[in-house]
Amino acid sequence: MNMPAPLGYGLGLRPVYYDEILETRPPVDWFEIISENYMVPGGRPLAMLDRIRADWPIVMHGVAMSLASTDPLDMNYLRDLAALIDRVQPAWVSDHIAWTGVHGATLHDLLPIPFTREALDHVVERIQRVQDFLKRRLVIENASTYVAFTGSEMTEWEFVRELVQRADCLLLLDVNNIFVSGFNHGYDPMTFLDAVPAERVVQFHMAGHTDNGTHRIDTHDQPVCDEVWALYEAARRRCPQASAMIERDDNFPPFSELLAELARMRAIDARVKGREAA
């Protein structure tokens, strides 16, 4: 399979860190942007992106394609996205297995779907149409969910596996999302990891979440917890080439803390590689 070249270790590009990134040139291999934040006419966001793009590879990650919505695809959105792709020339473009609204509304959240044949056919068809429009393979991410539907006809991993194979798209494995959804719905995250087609995984997301006791919420506002690091190691054993990154979207720490998380990621990978070589 024709896969994008691995990028190494990245971070989510967030405005709070622009100046530090440009001044200190940190040891980060690549940055991921939230596509919609740069789908604006001009000003500082695009100016900063252009400067950072000059020195680092960029991956575009969207939150609003609403691939699972039963509303029509938003072609204006896709045209704007295509224009940004043209400007940024990203290594790849990703979005989620989720919907954000129907009847013209956009709730700015990644909403869950039932894992049914109908939903699978629907999302596969839409991914194919988007790929045809953008003339590139999409990278699709598993979302965190807080409810599971009684009407589901298959497991999430069965859904994801068939989805990426039928749509011939690639996979962004969010390790924290697997952990959060696994906890919330009572499945073993390892079962998910074992089931997804490792050969299609191009990227890992790692992030922190909030533990509310009876359920966990994907908040991206704290460090990655030890349980998710352990799951990352298992994911890395299955997908040695996947590019990996830390997402942080709130309660922003000093940049050095994110670099320390990347260092931990590198150390885990070195350990995994060492074991395999031994």
Next chain:
Amino acid sequence: MTLAELQARFQAGILTGEGADMLGLVEPSPHGAGKNELFGVYQNAYRLRLAEFVAEDHPGLAGYLGEDEFAALIEDFIASDPPRHRNARYYTTRLPQFMQESEAWREEGRALSLAQFERALVDAFDAADAPALEIGALAAFAPERWASLTFAFHASAQLLELAAGTLDTYVAATDDDCDELPEASEGVEHAAIWRTGDEPAWRELDADEWVALNEAMAGQAFGDICQLAAFQQGDNASAERLAQFLANWFSEGLVVGVAEKDAG
């Protein structure tokens, strides 16, 4: 139930804050969380996220209204209509219009003006780029042609007529060290908002500059603007003052193009 029916019901449950319809469709939590609680994650996230968007874009309005009244405004706004734009950046665009149309808020002149002013600042922040022209660009035109010159302005440039005291209120309400807001006053004031470099900029305009800049931004030639000023202000309209306005617009980065009106 089809996917479309499920999504319609799920969305209605988030927008109305009522989740009862959804509860029969979701699995029980393996850890004892109530179905209400789990669906509530989506309901709460929706309101919190939208409230954050409004708070980020309107610190002055928040400071002016105070915590409770600002929260009430946000609640009314969120309840009025769900977001329609894919980009969260544009959620608050409709706030001033919502306040104008709302019985509860339309009489709140200074609050409405603050919303309009902060809206313009947000729009200026990421308006389309264009390099500012230096005043030296005028040298390309013979002095006898200057009366026919028209000017193009940066896409971020906006002129607003605001309730008197809005600008001072904005300054006070966004200053952490300031405890007192200006007293209410009658009348109006005018402001220009634009972007200089990466950051939004603004300043209050005197009445004659407000008229001149309005006309210039509408595409009137400089000579026509001078004539209008003379008609409106008689002897008080000095050519030097209008020339100074023009020099300021250049130096402040407002002007991005100049052309002769008849040049087509």
